[in-house]
Amino acid sequence: MASIRPASVAGSFYPSAARELSALLDDCFQTSPLGPQGISSSNPAIFAGMVPHAGPMYSGPCAAHFYARLDPLIRTVILLGVNHKAIGHRAALSPWQSWETPLGNAAVNEPLSDFLQARVEFLERDGAAHADEHSIEIQLPFLQRVLGEFTFVPVSLSHLSIDECAKLGAAVAAAYHAVARTAVKMAILASSDLSHYLSPAKTAELDDLALNQVLRLDANGLLQVVKDKGISMCGVLPTVAMLYAAKELGARHVRLLKHCHSGDVSPMGKVVGYASVALEL
Numbered sequence: 001m002a003s004i005r006p007a008s009v010a011g012s013f014y015p016s017a018a019r020e021l022s023a024l025l026d027d028c029f030q031t032s033p034l035g036p037q038g039i040s041s042s043n044p045a046i047f048a049g050m051v052p053h054a055g056p057m058y059s060g061p062c063a064a065h066f067y068a069r070l071d072p073l074i075r076t077v078i079l080l081g082v083n084h085k086a087i088g089h090r091a092a093l094s095p096w097q098s099w100e101t102p103l104g105n106a107a108v109n110e111p112l113s114d115f116l117q118a119r120v121e122f123l124e125r126d127g128a129a130h131a132d133e134h135s136i137e138i139q140l141p142f143l144q145r146v147l148g149e150f151t152f153v154p155v156s157l158s159h160l161s162i163d164e165c166a167k168l169g170a171a172v173a174a175a176y177h178a179v180a181r182t183a184v185k186m187a188i189l190a191s192s193d194l195s196h197y198l199s200p201a202k203t204a205e206l207d208d209l210a211l212n213q214v215l216r217l218d219a220n221g222l223l224q225v226v227k228d229k230g231i232s233m234c235g236v237l238p239t240v241a242m243l244y245a246a247k248e249l250g251a252r253h254v255r256l257l258k259h260c261h262s263g264d265v266s267p268m269g270k271v272v273g274y275a276s277v278a279l280e281l
Contacts, residue, residue: 004105005096005127009134013055014141018102025145028060029068034260035061036068044071045253045280047176048188049240049248050214051142052274053081053135059193059260059274060142065257066276067142074185076109076151077143078116078172080238081135081191083158088128091168092156093117095125099137099154109151112175114152119171121166129156135191135235143166157237162223165237169219169244176249190242196237200228203261206231207273214277215254219243246279253280 010016015024048134052059068180083092093113098105117123130136136154143150153175159170172188173206179186196206210233213222219240226236255278263271 003097003253005094005099005130007100007102008132008184010102013134013138016102019257021102023052024056024060025141028056028064034063034258034264035064036208038219040068042071043069043160043278043280044073046070046187046278047249047281048240048242048251048279050190050192050275050277051139052193053138053191053235053275054193054262054272054274056138059264062258062260062274062276063142066278067146068279069257070146070187071185072147074147074150074187076112076179076184076186078112078153078155078186078188079136079139079191080155080157080189081133081239082235082238083129083133083156084135084234085132087132089124089126090127090157090159091120091122091124094127094130094154095127098142101137101144102142103141106140107151108161109153112153113177115175115178116171119174120168123155129157130154131165139189139191145236157241160237162220162240165219165240168241170248172241172245173248176245188242188245190235192233192239194233194275196232196272198233199269200261200263200271203271203273207259207275211256211259211277213277214239214243215256217247217251217254219241219247240258250281251279255280
């Protein structure tokens, strides 16, 4: 298999040309009324978060609220994404050494991938789980914009039990400690949208139920309310695993930075919910 994963959704979810993508990111960070509008207040205490993953023209301004606060000194990221189509292995690391974006290639942190795989028996390197999936890819241009040079560990998830989410979260927390001992700064990100294709009122109602659990660092509560209320939060498993890791690491504050939906960008009767959440030590 080639050592570089080609960009899967460049030209559909976001522009395939670097100049056009940079201009779209400029809008997300600087000019969109839904974004931070040029306010860049990096917070070294932020070590984890939840960010949306629709096309940047829709969810990008919401995501920019998180990325505008991310410490630019972070040099590696564990990026937990959802496998929307459940193709390939259910908990998949990257078989490629780097991922292509229009802004350049992002290198996979192979030693950190090995660290996780040694501790989680259901993690495997599998290209099928990543090849046509956008939830991780969509975050890379934002990370390239804010961090410049960095490495990352992409983990694509589907069909995990609550106990498996907890085990993965514990391994991610152990990885965070191991990286910290080398004086390298790391972040843990979960990629998730919220309710899908409901009225704005119903979206707000169900999104709030899910976000309340995230803000309480309640991984079990989040999984339960999503199940009980039928909330179509696609990245619930990545978020649950991130919350387990964050709680084990001693997260002190959880902040909702932005909550909006696709109808805030372009009027529509059925919308998708987005939120950016930051966790601080």
